[in-house]
Amino acid sequence: MDQKLLREREARCVQENPPGCTAGCPIHVDVRGMVAAILKGDYEAGVTLFEKMVPFPGIISRVCDQPCQKACKRKEIDDPISINALEKICVDSKHTPKPVVGLPEKNKKVAVVGAGLSGLTCAFDLARKGYKVVVFEASGVLGGSIRDITESKLPREIIEKDFAVFDQLPVEFEFNVVIESQGSSSRSFIGLRESFDAVYLGIGCKEQNALDLRVALDGNIAIDPVTLATSHPKVFAGGRLRRGCEERAPVTSIADGRSAAISIDRLMQNASLTANREKEGPFVSTLFTNTKGIERENKVPIIDLANGYSKEEAEAEAKRCLLCECRECVKACEYLAHYGSYPKRYVREVYNNLSIVMGIHHANKMINTCNLCGLCEQVCPGNLNMGEICREARQMMVERGKMPPSAHDFALRDMRFSTGDNFALSRHQAGFTASNVAFYPGCQHAASSPEQVKKMYQFLCDKLDGGVALMLGCCGAPANWAGQEALFQETLQKFEQEWRKLGSPKVITSCPTCFSMFQQNLPELQVEMLWTLLDRIGLPDKATTSTFARRKFAVHDSCTTRYEAALHKSVRNILGKLGYEIEELPRSRENTVCCGYGGLMIYTNKDVAHKVINRRIKESDTDYLAYCAMCRDNFASQGKRAFYLLDLLFGDEKKTGDEKDVPGYSQRQENRARLKRSLLREVWGETVQEPETEVKVIIPDRVRQIMEDRMILVDDVIKVIAHAEATGNKLKDSESNRYIAYFRPVSVTYWVEYSSQEDGFLVHNAYCHRIEILE
Amino acid sequence: MGKQAIQQQKIVCVKCGIYLTPGKVTLSYMGSTFPVELYKCAQCGLVYIPEDLARGKMQQVEESLEDK
Numbered sequence: 001m002d003q004k005l006l007r008e009r010e011a012r013c014v015q016e017n018p019p020g021c022t023a024g025c026p027i028h029v030d031v032r033g034m035v036a037a038i039l040k041g042d043y044e045a046g047v048t049l050f051e052k053m054v055p056f057p058g059i060i061s062r063v064c065d066q067p068c069q070k071a072c073k074r075k076e077i078d079d080p081i082s083i084n085a086l087e088k089i090c091v092d093s094k095h096t097p098k099p100v101v102g103l104p105e106k107n108k109k110v111a112v113v114g115a116g117l118s119g120l121t122c123a124f125d126l127a128r129k130g131y132k133v134v135v136f137e138a139s140g141v142l143g144g145s146i147r148d149i150t151e152s153k154l155p156r157e158i159i160e161k162d163f164a165v166f167d168q169l170p171v172e173f174e175f176n177v178v179i180e181s182q183g184s185s186s187r188s189f190i191g192l193r194e195s196f197d198a199v200y201l202g203i204g205c206k207e208q209n210a211l212d213l214r215v216a217l218d219g220n221i222a223i224d225p226v227t228l229a230t231s232h233p234k235v236f237a238g239g240r241l242r243r244g245c246e247e248r249a250p251v252t253s254i255a256d257g258r259s260a261a262i263s264i265d266r267l268m269q270n271a272s273l274t275a276n277r278e279k280e281g282p283f284v285s286t287l288f289t290n291t292k293g294i295e296r297e298n299k300v301p302i303i304d305l306a307n308g309y310s311k312e313e314a315e316a317e318a319k320r321c322l323l324c325e326c327r328e329c330v331k332a333c334e335y336l337a338h339y340g341s342y343p344k345r346y347v348r349e350v351y352n353n354l355s356i357v358m359g360i361h362h363a364n365k366m367i368n369t370c371n372l373c374g375l376c377e378q379v380c381p382g383n384l385n386m387g388e389i390c391r392e393a394r395q396m397m398v399e400r401g402k403m404p405p406s407a408h409d410f411a412l413r414d415m416r417f418s419t420g421d422n423f424a425l426s427r428h429q430a431g432f433t434a435s436n437v438a439f440y441p442g443c444q445h446a447a448s449s450p451e452q453v454k455k456m457y458q459f460l461c462d463k464l465d466g467g468v469a470l471m472l473g474c475c476g477a478p479a480n481w482a483g484q485e486a487l488f489q490e491t492l493q494k495f496e497q498e499w500r501k502l503g504s505p506k507v508i509t510s511c512p513t514c515f516s517m518f519q520q521n522l523p524e525l526q527v528e529m530l531w532t533l534l535d536r537i538g539l540p541d542k543a544t545t546s547t548f549a550r551r552k553f554a555v556h557d558s559c560t561t562r563y564e565a566a567l568h569k570s571v572r573n574i575l576g577k578l579g580y581e582i583e584e585l586p587r588s589r590e591n592t593v594c595c596g597y598g599g600l601m602i603y604t605n606k607d608v609a610h611k612v613i614n615r616r617i618k619e620s621d622t623d624y625l626a627y628c629a630m631c632r633d634n635f636a637s638q639g640k641r642a643f644y645l646l647d648l649l650f651g652d653e654k655k656t657g658d659e660k661d662v663p664g665y666s667q668r669q670e671n672r673a674r675l676k677r678s679l680l681r682e683v684w685g686e687t688v689q690e691p692e693t694e695v696k697v698i699i700p701d702r703v704r705q706i707m708e709d710r711m712i713l714v715d716d717v718i719k720v721i722a723h724a725e726a727t728g729n730k731l732k733d734s735e736s737n738r739y740i741a742y743f744r745p746v747s748v749t750y751w752v753e754y755s756s757q758e759d760g761f762l763v764h765n766a767y768c769h770r771i772e773i774l775e
Numbered sequence: 776m777g778k779q780a781i782q783q784q785k786i787v788c789v790k791c792g793i794y795l796t797p798g799k800v801t802l803s804y805m806g807s808t809f810p811v812e813l814y815k816c817a818q819c820g821l822v823y824i825p826e827d828l829a830r831g832k833m834q835q836v837e838e839s840l841e842d843k
Contacts, residue, residue: 361842404841405805728790731816731823735785740823751829769829770837773822774801774808 001392006351009389012382013344014287019324021083023285024071026255029053031068031083031321038086038318041311046090051098055124055254056117056162059146061091062154065249067282073289073324079299081321082309089314092307097161100168103130108268111136111196113179116144117250118239119202120163121257122264127169129265134172134196136179136187142166144204145240146250152306181211193234198264201230201237202257205245213237220244226280227263227273228256234267236260255281288381289324329376329386332587334612335601336376336386339366343376343384350393361402367393368407369605371598371612372481373559378590387599394483406770408482409747410711411603414665418443418474419491423672425472426498429461430684435505436466439530442511443474447668448629450675452646453510456530457683459540460508469502470683471495472676475514481600492521499525508533510646512558512567512628513598529561531627531645535570539577540649552581553625553643556616556635557592560628565589571627571645578648583622595631602634603711613638623657633662664704666714694722696760703763712750712766719745720752721761738764742773749773779825786823788816795823802833805840 001009017023021031030049037046047057054060064084072080108131112119115137123133141147142163146154166173180188189211192199201211201221214231216222221230221237228236238256243249259280263273300317302308309317329343330336339346346366353363370390377385397403417423423443428435439460441453460468476491499507509515510530518527553575561567568589575582587593593616596602596609617624617640624642626632635642641657663671673691680686695718699707707717724730724741731740733753742751749772753765786795795814800822802809815822824833 359843360839364842404838406837406841729819729821730789731795731821732787732789733785734787734794739789740786742822742824751824751826765826767826767829769824769833771802771804771833773824774803775820 001351001354006347009347009384010344012380012384013342013347014382015326015342016344017285017287019287020071020073020285021068024282025068026252026282027053027258032323034090035086035318035321036323038090038314043090043093047094050087050090055121057091057095058158058162059154060251060254061087062158063146063149064251067251073291073322074320076291077294078296082299082302082317085302085309086314086318088308089311097165100128100165102128102169105132105170106130108132108197109134110264111192111199112202113199114144114202114204115142115173116202116204116239117146117253118257119200121254122200122202122261123171124165124169125258125261126264127171132170134174136174136177138176138178140175193232197234198267199235200260200264201235201241202239203241205240226277228260229263229273236263287324288326288328289322290328291322294322326381328379328381332375332379332593334615335370335608338608338611343386346386347389350389354393354396364404365605369601369608371594371596371601373594373598374562375559375591375593378562391481391483395485398483403483405747407604408600411478411600412482412484414669415474415478417669418672419494423472423676425470425676426502427684428469428502429467432467434467435469435502437464438469438471438499438502438505438507440471440507440509440514442509442514443672445510445629446472446672446675448633448663449644449646450671452650453675454679455650456510456646463537469505470679471498475517477513477517478600480517496522512561516560529567531574532567532570535573539574552583552622554583554585554620554622555588556585556595556624556626556631557588558628558631559592559594559598562590562592574645575625583620585619595634597630597634610638637662664708665711669713694718695725697721697763698757698760699763703765707766710766710768712768716745716750717752717763717766719743720750721754744772779827783814783823783825786814788819788821791816791818793818804837807840
């Protein structure tokens with residue numbers, strides 16, 4: 001990910017874009033922040049945010065024309081929130097003028113003609129920057145047209161209080177001075193241009209002097225809408241002079257004064273007048289805010305017109321504010337929520353993590369925890385996919401040797417088991433020399449329900465013509481998820497070779513992940529999910545005499561096939577044919593969530609994976625139905641009654657739907673190996689020896705659970721004991737009389753506490769570490 | 776003397792028939808090596824790493840080295 005791609009990705013996340021009100025406000029008041037402060041009862045914080053952008057808070061809090069309201073999201077539901085009334089209560093309750101801190105005085109002079117809101121804002125901003133400013137005003141008072149507003153709406157003491165700020169700034173006022181359009185005296189337009197470094201014209205709409213500036217087609221002075229520059233390089237103009245006098249728009253006048261001040265400051269510094277000014281004035285924000293499910297609620301009326309809202313009323317109105325933000329993905333994804341931020345920040349963290357040469361890679365865990373399920377992309381208004389970013393980051397970490405070895409080691413070893421001789425198999429149907437289709441149950445279906453694989457294979461052989469091959473193995477998904485691109489390609493190629501040897505038959509798989517891996521990576525291979533096939537060719541006979549009572553299931557769609565609409569439909573059709581009622585979970589089909597296994601999350605960050613599972617299983621009290629064996633096992637492992645679709649098809653009474661059915665890691669490997677051996681014997685009539693174990697071990701359930709949590713296989717324990725017994729290298733706790741031994745098969749040192757029994761070894765405990773003991 | 780040390784004093788090397796005693800051991804991970812003191816057999820060098828150490832301090836060290 002280079003800088004350009006980083007920016008492009010960051011820009012897709014709209015969470016940091018301002019709410020509509022702030023973007024629509026010409027001077028970008030942080031309304032959301034102010035409302036949040038009101039909700040906390042902190043009016044001082046509210047007024048501080050308001051003052052930060054507004055030079056004359058007392059005046060604006062009473063007379064703002066509120067362009068923000070047009071952009072208020074609440075408008076889509078009922079009425080925009082009463083922003084100006086909330087500003088007023090903030091100012092009225094807490095506003096005490098604070099000392100103005102300006103920059104050191106500069107050796108530049110600016111003339112401001114007209115002491116209306118635009119001219120005074122320009123003077124205020126420039127004076128704070130250290131410019132010496134002289135304001136020429138035709139009347140005897142400051143404020144211009146705001147003096148036309150009634151006293152009851154805008155009390156005069158409010159005006160005076162706001163303008164008292166000029167007592168602290170290097171601004172000089174010359175009242176009752178009309179700048180002549182003709183001649184060249186010091187009080188003439190030409191004279192000002194000569195004696196000042198820049199001039200701002202904020203002369204309102206009353207005076208239309210024929211100044212010697214270029215005019216536009218409408219006869220008014222031509223003014224650049226962004227820089228407020230006129231045809232004379234030293235002269236800028238804005239306010240009602242620019243806008244006309246039809247409407248009063250005080251906050252736009254202030255924005256004009258501010259823009260002119262920015263232009264003049266840039267002019268003085270010989271900087272570009274036009275660069276990076278796109279979002280200076282009002283703009284339309286691309287912040288997305290979901291308003292689904294928000295109920296109508298009437299605007300809190302202002303009963304006391306003179307004084308505005310009471311604090312109770314203000315808080316009630318503030319509660320109507322949606323405090324606009326996006327967070328669509330964070331709301332949908334437990335993983336994104338877990339790290340406490342949102343993708344714009346995460347993308348940057350990933351980028352930084354990849355850029356570090358020396359130092360701690362703080363984002364490793366975050367990168368390796370994502371389940372790569374793609375839900376974020378599905379719900380994101382900018383379609384940003386954190387999974388894509390995390391997987392790409394994992395690939396780079398692997399390439400650079402920066403992938404923590406512990407992250408995916410266990411899962412990859414499990415994958416190698418499945419691609420190795422213990423499990424991998426590729427055969428034509430017995431008695432056939434060619435295959436029309438190949439059944440590929442995937443490593444996890446075989447690990448979870450080996451008997452069902454046998455039954456389904458038999459069914460397919462009976463039902464389909466032209467030979468049904470069987471292929472056992474692993475599609476390589478764990479390597480793909482782990483960022484091990486080379487290993488993934490190697491695994492895929494190995495599969496492809498076997499498949500070509502069978503004559504490139506169409507592949508039928510019961511695993512949604514295998515399906516998506518083949519579909520995305522082997523374009524020549526035709527692949528179909530078992531479920532769409534069964535929907536088409538009919539169900540096993542036994543299915544219709546299911547022993548399950550007629551009941552309802554909540555369908556969990558698999559995340560790796562979230563866009564396979566035909567698959568979603570077939571699964572529901574099958575349930576319908578079996579006579580079950582279907583419940584749709586709140587997040588289903590293309591919006592489905594991962595079961596906690598995707599991306600190897602369950603291995604890299606079990607805590608977050610369990611949070612993911614637990615959130616999913618709490619979505620409904622109804623029993624779940626999954627069509628991925630792994631999804632089903634993950635739900636059941638956390639105590640949710642969940643069934644695999646084949647449990648229903650074969651009416652397996654032994655399947656209780658609870659965690660007792662969930663095989664552990666060792667059992668999963670054992671199930672795969674046994675499945676291969678029994679198929680070879682039963683289907684192809686081969687003689688297959690049962691493997692002889694080096695030592696016999698007895699492992700109590702308690703210890704088995706410990707091993708499961710620590711990802712220690714029975715086979716690892718056997719290796720330790722076999723090594724200790726063969727070499728005599730073992731320790732003994734003289735008090736408990738238990739042996740303690742260790743052995744490092746490859747990259748993990750396993751420790752086992754055990755004792756001898758007549759018929760084998762009783763295992764008391766097992767633990768492991770990756771640090772190597774050298775001597 | 777800590778509880779752990781007392782427990783470790785009871786560990787015997789089966790082959791050599793002697794109690795383990797504290798000794799120097801070199802551990803290594805991710806290209807870093809670090810000398811530590813662990814209970815080991817003074818004769819054959821067989822080392823004892825108790826569960827608390829393996830799942831506590833050692834795991835922390837593993838994690839910080841992996842993130843370097």
